[in-house]
Amino acid sequence: STFGDFGILSFNGNKIITTSSGGMLISNDIENINKARFLSTQARDDAPHYEHSHIGYNYRMSNILAGIGRGQLQILDQRVDQKRKIFDMYFQAFKNIEGIEFQPELEKSSGNRWLTSVYIDPVVTGVTREDIRLELQKHNIESRPLWKPMHLQPIFKDSSNYLNGVSEKLFKDGLCLPSDTNMTKEDQERVIDIIKKVLVSGK
Secondary structure (H helix, E strand, O other), X not given: OOOOXXXXXXXXXXXXXXXXXXXXXXXXXXXXXXXXXXXXXOOOOOOOOXXXXXXXXXXXXXXXXXXXXXXHHHHHHHHHHHHHHHHHHHHHHHOOOOOEEEOOOOOOOOOOOOOOEEEEOHHHHOOOHHHHHHHHHHOOOOOEEOXXXXXXXXXXXXXXXXXXXXXXXXXXXXXXOOOOOOOOHHHHHHHHHHHHHHHHHHO
């Protein structure tokens, strides 16, 4: 079930469970799910020959990739636990540093913490998101800015938008930290140590 009319799940290679690419559409609306299945499998009409009355797409996932994904469902709780521990380690390391903020967890909810991101207030900390990102890069550690808002993407530059400044602020000062479940505790401690050194240098 979903908390909306439809739910969309990504199984890209960087997700908690993956089929290497692709995703899943979920809904309680059987009629529309059947229509989505029809469109995603080339919209082929029920005929002994290839006949198409609608424009269709080749969006189906292969049985092999689906099998890989189903196999990973058996360890989903374990993966989420690993992701939450990664978040907790970052949070404990930076929770008392003024100007560093993490996304809060709402009451009566439990996030999967797929990706730990942090907001760095440049006025309070004396350093920018880029100062930290570039220093990590010098040590061959990849981190990335938060996602660029859609209205700032060149392809949508002439599109209508409704803004309050939050998305631009998060993009400017937000950083996605290394969050791979393959990281060791020592790997994460190294990331934390580098970031702390940058923060100290900014004071």
